[in-house]
Amino acid sequence: MPISPKFTSILSKDWEINFTQCAPNGYLKYTDLCNFLQLTAAAHSEVGGISFTDMQEFNQAWVLSRMRVEISKLPKWGDTVTVKTWINSLENSRSVRALEMYINGEKIVGSETFWAVFNTEKRRPEALALPYEHFELYPDKKPTIERFSKINFTNEKEIVFEKTVFLSDLDIVNHVNNVKYLEWCLDVIDEKLLLKQRVASIEMNFLKELSLKDTVLIHESIQQDETVFSITKDDKTCFALQIHWK
Structure with missing residues (x-):
């Protein structure tokens, strides 16, 4: 156009x-x-x-x-x-x-x-x-x-979820849509933190694209005032999310 x-x-x-x-x-x-x-x-x-x-x-x-x-x-x-x-x-x-x-x-x-x-x-x-x-x-x-930054996702963490990529996760570029990564991570957070609007900031790093039928692991690391998630496929990190809490 x-x-x-x-x-x-x-x-x-x-x-x-x-x-x-x-x-x-x-x-x-x-x-x-x-x-x-x-x-x-x-x-x-x-x-x-x-x-x-x-x-x-x-x-x-x-x-x-x-x-x-x-x-x-x-x-x-x-x-x-x-x-x-x-x-x-x-x-x-x-x-x-x-x-x-x-x-x-x-x-x-x-x-x-x-x-x-x-x-x-x-x-x-x-x-x-x-x-x-x-x-x-x-x-x-x-x-x-603050400016966006490179998220440190190397701290001690635990696997909280395993996910297979479905058609509903994909967008017009034929890879997982940006917001879907956030949705997967928010789904494993204590809902009270979200419903009480405790989120001060959200930071996301998109590192490698994911495609249909990919299987990934979602990792979580909880600190005093922040939670860090990372999503991996075959031990390679595809996405990182850092949430700061109020």
Whole structure:
């Protein structure tokens, strides 16, 4: 698609929270929060001419490599939230994108994300084949207090779950969707921590893709104010998640 006449380098998009996106406490699920952020990023790439459809002409897609989400509070069923997004950096095969969520003008979520251009046939990173110079970059406009980081998942841990990848776990790029990794890990956490909104931040590292019928192990390491998960296949780590608690 060509660049939309409505394109701007900072995009704001409103979302209404419906009941299917809420936990039993009536507040937005953490997985759906991350979905809203990713959907807003996708909407910005679409009006900017670098969407999945545009990139598929060159067998390319954006894939998420790292994501940090800082949460002060969650919206609830019936709320309308505004998600704003802009690009901090974009060069060759890599991009850092910022996202913020607001309700009634109050910022409640900040997220820094790191994306890579991925060849969907060769299954490896490569330089973006489309023009992107029309995006104004905002390197100093940071959405989070802390930057995303490399998660340390080498501490003592235990296996808490074994999982086989099903068709429902896959997305349009034909690998496990980013939010599914988070969902698998949250499912083994004490539900009281989630329902009482004890999550201060979520950080995710996506290291290796997973495909249909892959079998993985989910490991958990619990510290005083954080929990670290890692997901492995054949003893190789594919994903790491770090949750800081309030």
